[in-house]
Amino acid sequence: MKTYTGATLLRTLLERQGIHTIAGIPGGAILPFYDALHGSRIRHVLARHEQGAGFIAQGMARVTGHAAVCVATSGPGATNLLTAIADARLDSVPLVAITGQVPQPLIGTDAFQEVDTYGLTLPITKHNFLVRSAAELLEVVPLAFQLAESGRPGPVLIDVPKDVLNARIDVAGLPERGHRTSVAWCPDEPIEQLATLLVGCERPVLYLGGGVIGAGAAELARTLAQRLNAPVVATLMALGAMEHDDPLFMGMLGMHGGKGTNLLLQEADLVLAVGARFDDRATGKVAEFCPRAMIAHIDIDRAEIGKIKTTALGLQGDAADILRRLVAQLPDAPARPAWRRRAMDLKVKHPLHCPAPAHHPLHPLNVIRELGRQLPEDAIVTTDVGQHQMWVAQAYPFRQPRTLLTSGGLGTMGFGLPAAIGAALAAPDRRVVCVSGDGSILMNVQELATLAELQLPVAIVLFNNSNLGLVRQQQELFYGGRYEASRFAHAPDFAAVARAFGLRGVRLDREGDPLAQLAAALAERGPCLIDVPIDDQANVYPMVPPGAANLQTITAPELELATAHE
Ligand SMILES: Cc1ncc(C[n+]2csc(CCOP(=O)(O)OP(=O)(O)O)c2C)c(N)n1
DSSP states (O other), rough: OOEEEHHHHHHHHHEEEEEEEEEEEEOGGGHHHHHHTTSSSSSEESSSSSHHHHHHHHHHHHHHSSSSEEOOOHHHHHHHHHHHHHHHHHHHEEEEEEEEEEEGTTTTOOOTTTOOHHHHHGGGGEEEEEOOOOOHHHHHHHHHHHHSSSSSSSEEEEEEHHHHHHHHEEEEOOOOOOOOOOOOOOOOHHHHHHHHHHHHOOEEEEEEHHHHHTTTTHHHHHHHHHHHTOEEEEEEEEGSSSSOOOTTEEEEOOOTSOOHHHHHHHOOSSSEEEEEOOOHHHHHHHHEEETTTEEEEESSGGGGTSSSSSSSSSEEEHHHHHHHHHHOOOOHHHHHHHHHHHHHHHHSSOOOOOOOOOOTTTSSHHHHHHHHSSSOOTOOEEEEEHHHHHHHHHHSSOTTTTTTOOSSOOOTTHHHHHHHHHHHOOTTTTTTTEEEEETGGGGGGGGHHHHHHEEEOOOOOOOOOOOOOOHHHHHHHHTTOOOOOOOOOSSSOOOHEEEETTTTEEOOOOSOOOHHHHHHHHHSSEEEEEEEEOOOOOOSSSOTTTTTTTTBBBHHHHHHHHTOOO
C-alpha cells in the first residue's frame, strides 16, 4: 500500500504510460499537478499559450503515432486549448488533454476561472472525463490513452478538479498502462469480394487518405498499387504515403490537386478509398465525384463508410491488416497498359506550372522545390494554413509517411510553429521546417520564445506576401476583386521579431541570389526564421471553386503562357 495525492498519482500514471515530455501552462486549479511534476522524470515544456501547448503535443503525436499530452489550468487555460483539441479530432490525432478544474464544491457557482470544460469539449473529443475522486484516476488515465490510440485515433480530455488533485489515497497496486486495443476484425468474405472487383475492373484508382499513414499501411498501399497496376491519388493528409516521383503516383486530388489527377478520377471505373473520408476539399461537388466509378472503401471507422458517397463495398477494420490480407490473396492482376498510359498522359499534359527558377527564383513553387533539394529525405515539414500550405502540398518532394504535419480538417492558422516544436522534441535528430505565412505566424508567434528557449533545430520559412493570401485569392477570383480585410497595411520586420525572441532572423534579398541565401540560412544549425518576400499577387493554381465539381478547374493563364514561351 502506498499513499498518493491525486496529483502524484496522475504524474505516476503518466510516467507508467511512458510519457516523457508534456507541454502546458500552469495556473491555480492545476498547480497541485505541477507541484507533483517537480523532480519527476517527465519533462515539462512551458508553452506561451495553451493553444501552443496543444499543438506542441500534436506535433509529438503526429510524428510518433502515439498519444501525447498537453496540460492547462481551468477556465481560460482550458478554453485556449479548445482549438488544438478540435483540430486533433478532425485529423484523427491521438491526444490526451489534462485540465485543472475548480474544486468540486465550487462547480456550478461561477467560481473564479470556472468553465464547463466537460461540456465545451463534448463535441470535439473522442471521449472526455470529469474526474470525481482520486481513485477514479486509476481507471481514467489508462483508459484515456487506450481510447485516444485505439480504432480511429483522437483527442481525449481529462478534467480534474483541484480537490481531487489534493485528495490523499492509499493505492494497493497500480493499473496496467493503457494501450491500443485491436479493432473490429474484418472477415475474409468482403476482402475476397474486393480482390475480385479489383482484378476484374479496367480502370482502378487507389484514393489514399490520412488513415493509411495512421495505420502504418503506406508500404502496403504501395505494394497493392504495384500489384494492381493502379494509379494512386492522395489527400493532403496522405502526402508522404507514396514517394512523390513514384510512376504510379498522381499526386493530390481535389481543390488544389493536379488537373490530370482530378480528370483521371472522372474516368475511373473502380475507386478504392483507404482511410479517406471524402472531405469536400478532396471531392468537390460530391454528385460529380468519380461519376463512372464503383466505390469500395476501407476504413477503421464504420461511420465513414457510405457517409458521403454511396459505397458498393465497405470494409471496416485496420487498413494495414486488410491490405496485407488483400495483397496476399490477389491473383496476378492484368497489366492494364492502356490505363497506365492514360494516367501518365494526363500527368504529363497537366504539369504544375511554374516559371524557371532563373527567371523567378522567389516564385513560391521554386522556393518549395529548393527546400526539397536542401532538406534530407526524412526532414519533417509543418505548415500553417493558406496558400503556402497548398504550395507545399503541390511541390514539396515528400517521400516518407509522417513527414508532412499540417492542419487538414480544421485548417487552423497558427498550427505550424508549435507543431514544429513538438516534432523536433519527438525527433531530435531530424531537421524540422515550418512553412508559414505572414498571417498565420502571428497566430502563435509567442511560441518563438519557447523555440528560442529549447534551441531546437527548427527553421521557419515565412512566405511573406503582406496578405491573407488565400483569402485575397478567393476575393480576386470569386468576389469581383473586392479586397476586404485581406491586406496588411502594416508589416512587422519578421527577421527582427525573430531576433528579439532570441532566434536567428534572415530576410532573403530579391536582388541577390535568394535561393542561395535560403540554402545558406538552412545550412546553419539552430532555430531560425527566414523571411521570404514573395509576389503579393501570386495565386495557387489549379483551383476548383468551392462547391464546384473537380472538373471545373481554374488554371493559371498567365503562368501557362509564360512557361509555354520559355
Ligand atoms: C484560425 C483561422 N482563422 C482564419 C482562417 C481563414 N483563413 C484561411 S487561409 C487564411 C489566410 C492565411 O494567410 P497567411 O498565413 O499569410 O498565408 P497565405 O495564404 O498568404 O500563404 C485565412 C485568414 C483560418 N484558416 N484559421
